[in-house]
Amino acid sequence: MAKEKMLRHSGLVRLVHWSIALSTFTLIITGMFQLPLAKRYFIDQLPGLSWTADYSSTVLIHYIAAAVLLSAVSVHIVYHVIRKEYNLIPKKGDLKESYQIIKSMFGLCEEPKSDKYLAEQRLAYAYMAFSFLLILVTGVVKVIKNFPAMHFSATFISWVTNIHNLATFMIIFGIFAHLVAFAIKANWPLLPSMFTGMVDLEYAKHRHSIWCMKSAVGKEKKHQPKYSIGR
Amino acid sequence: MGKLHKIKGVGKVSNISRRSFIKRTVAAGAASGIILSGANKIAGASESGSDKVGTLIDLTKCDGCKGQKVPACVSACKSKNESRFPEPVENIQNYWPQKKHENWSDKRDLTKRLTPYNWTFVQNVKVDGKEISVPRRCMHCDNPPCVNLCPFSAMEQTSEGTTQVNPNVCFGGAKCRDVCPWEIPARQAGVGLYLKVAPKLAGGGVMYKCDLCYDRIKIGQNPACVEACPKGAISYGAKSELKKAAYEKAKEINGYVYGDKENGGTATFYVSPVSFETIHEELEKQKASQPNPEAPGFPTMPVQVGNFLDSANGMASALLLAPVATAFAAGITAYKTMKGKEEE
Numbered sequence: 001m002a003k004e005k006m007l008r009h010s011g012l013v014r015l016v017h018w019s020i021a022l023s024t025f026t027l028i029i030t031g032m033f034q035l036p037l038a039k040r041y042f043i044d045q046l047p048g049l050s051w052t053a054d055y056s057s058t059v060l061i062h063y064i065a066a067a068v069l070l071s072a073v074s075v076h077i078v079y080h081v082i083r084k085e086y087n088l089i090p091k092k093g094d095l096k097e098s099y100q101i102i103k104s105m106f107g108l109c110e111e112p113k114s115d116k117y118l119a120e121q122r123l124a125y126a127y128m129a130f131s132f133l134l135i136l137v138t139g140v141v142k143v144i145k146n147f148p149a150m151h152f153s154a155t156f157i158s159w160v161t162n163i164h165n166l167a168t169f170m171i172i173f174g175i176f177a178h179l180v181a182f183a184i185k186a187n188w189p190l191l192p193s194m195f196t197g198m199v200d201l202e203y204a205k206h207r208h209s210i211w212c213m214k215s216a217v218g219k220e221k222k223h224q225p226k227y228s229i230g231r
Numbered sequence: 232m233g234k235l236h237k238i239k240g241v242g243k244v245s246n247i248s249r250r251s252f253i254k255r256t257v258a259a260g261a262a263s264g265i266i267l268s269g270a271n272k273i274a275g276a277s278e279s280g281s282d283k284v285g286t287l288i289d290l291t292k293c294d295g296c297k298g299q300k301v302p303a304c305v306s307a308c309k310s311k312n313e314s315r316f317p318e319p320v321e322n323i324q325n326y327w328p329q330k331k332h333e334n335w336s337d338k339r340d341l342t343k344r345l346t347p348y349n350w351t352f353v354q355n356v357k358v359d360g361k362e363i364s365v366p367r368r369c370m371h372c373d374n375p376p377c378v379n380l381c382p383f384s385a386m387e388q389t390s391e392g393t394t395q396v397n398p399n400v401c402f403g404g405a406k407c408r409d410v411c412p413w414e415i416p417a418r419q420a421g422v423g424l425y426l427k428v429a430p431k432l433a434g435g436g437v438m439y440k441c442d443l444c445y446d447r448i449k450i451g452q453n454p455a456c457v458e459a460c461p462k463g464a465i466s467y468g469a470k471s472e473l474k475k476a477a478y479e480k481a482k483e484i485n486g487y488v489y490g491d492k493e494n495g496g497t498a499t500f501y502v503s504p505v506s507f508e509t510i511h512e513e514l515e516k517q518k519a520s521q522p523n524p525e526a527p528g529f530p531t532m533p534v535q536v537g538n539f540l541d542s543a544n545g546m547a548s549a550l551l552l553a554p555v556a557t558a559f560a561a562g563i564t565a566y567k568t569m570k571g572k573e574e575e
Contacts, residue, residue, distance in 0.1 A: 066550055
């Protein structure tokens with residue numbers, strides 16, 4: 001018998017997630033190739049990678065990926081603000097709760113009950129949101145400064161460049177931590193939800209009991225089935 | 232010659248604002264430079280309301296200092312900037328995994344090309360029976376790709392419109408040279424910040440090029456090459472006035488202007504009695520006969536060459552508008568789903 005499932009991420013949320021993931025990956029790669037790496041380290045000699053040494057190609061791809069990322073981020077913000085969905089915003093006590101979650105992984109204590117997102121996920125979101133804010137704002141300034149009519153002071157541009165470069169490494173670290181989280185078995189049931197949107201109901205009840213309870217209350221209030229059964 | 236270029240009122244700098252000082256400097260420089268070059272009807276730069284500076288190089292006057300071993304502008308540039316020339320470490324490492332590095336420190340006397348020790352030089356071509364000498368160095372572009380695309384912002388465009396390298400920040404990746412239509416900046420290995428990081432693995436030295444003697448123009452003096460030219464072939468002053476003068480001179484001699492349309496506009500205007508297409512062709516031939524034709528440092532003169540950022544800037548508006556459009560669509564979607572919920 002198929003397991004009962006529960007909707008965790010809508011189609012739009014998944015689209016935004018994967019648009020951000022793919023554009024960010026593209027931006028990191030093409031951003032790295034804004035440095036004179038390809039020719040020096042013979043990367044452009046590898047099959048299919050001759051374009052990496054062509055700054056005019058890499059900068060154009062960087063711009064296109066930036067447009068996708070900016071669009072996805074703007075959808076994310078506008079959509080959830082209008083719907084008043086703030087599940088991922090960190091709450092008071094999240095640091096302590098994250099510590100408890102980590103301790104529980106080693107069997108040192110019981111895992112605290114969680115809402116739709118774990119405390120550590122909310123903290124990770126804040127870190128990533130801040131990093132993306134830095135890179136997007138500085139990136140937009142960098143695009144504007146390239147227009148012929150624009151002129152900014154060297155000091156300002158130097159700050160913008162350095163913050164953009166620093167934020168790149170902050171994001172790379174964040175993505176690394178995000179992926180490492182899936183090395184932990186307890187997080188595995190969350191993986192399919194990023195593709196199908198659905199998560200096992202039993203898992204949700206066990207680990208995200210506050211969220212399940214809220215959903216159940218919402219279901220009673222609106223007489224609307226929240227669970228998708230038997231997928 | 233030098234005295235004629237001297238600007239009155241330099242001693243009063245402390246009593247005037249920087250902006251007005253530069254305006255006066257530019258006005259004086261333009262007037263003196265253009266008077267020397269033979270052009271007339273030059274209005275003061277202050278009238279144009281612009282602080283941007285530029286140079287006019289009159290190829291009807293420049294003869295490459297015939298008879299002299301080194302042209303006067305080249306000698307003046309070298310002696311003025313000598314204290315800024317690189318002093319690399321003794322054992323310069325290769326740019327791993329490449330088996331080479333750029334070292335000009337043992338060729339400091341080269342004056343027939345651009346090197347880290349020679350920031351201007353004169354090219355000589357023979358076109359339609361006419362001998363043309365072309366002083367070459369950084370054009371100081373209006374929208375310089377070298378400045379815009381440096382990954383560490385080690386290059387700067389000053390408010391006067393000149394461009395310069397910050398040798399303390401430059402890592403020597405030479406991207407500025409790759410995106411310059413004339414491949415002007417020259418690299419010296421074994422010097423600069425990269426030595427303090429991972430000299431074998433990353434970085435390549437420091438880039439060097441003309442900064443239009445920024446320290447001199449800031450105190451009201453002309454660039455060294457302008458001062459030194461015995462023919463008054465190089466004029467320095469307000470860019471707008473020099474541009475006007477360049478076109479007037481070109482009209483007068485039925486000649487051509489180079490530098491106004493190239494790379495989206497520059498602060499250097501060449502006036503020539505022969506077309507720059509033909510000069511470019513000759514220079515290409517000379518470049519091909521260089522010991523290493525692929526090597527930068529011997530710029531040609533491609534007419535109306537585009538700016539490296541033209542395509543990127545062309546789509547930048549779309550880049551900035553895309554999130555606005557998608558945010559609008561997201562707003563409608565969010566509103567519809569909420570409305571749907573309420574109705575249910």
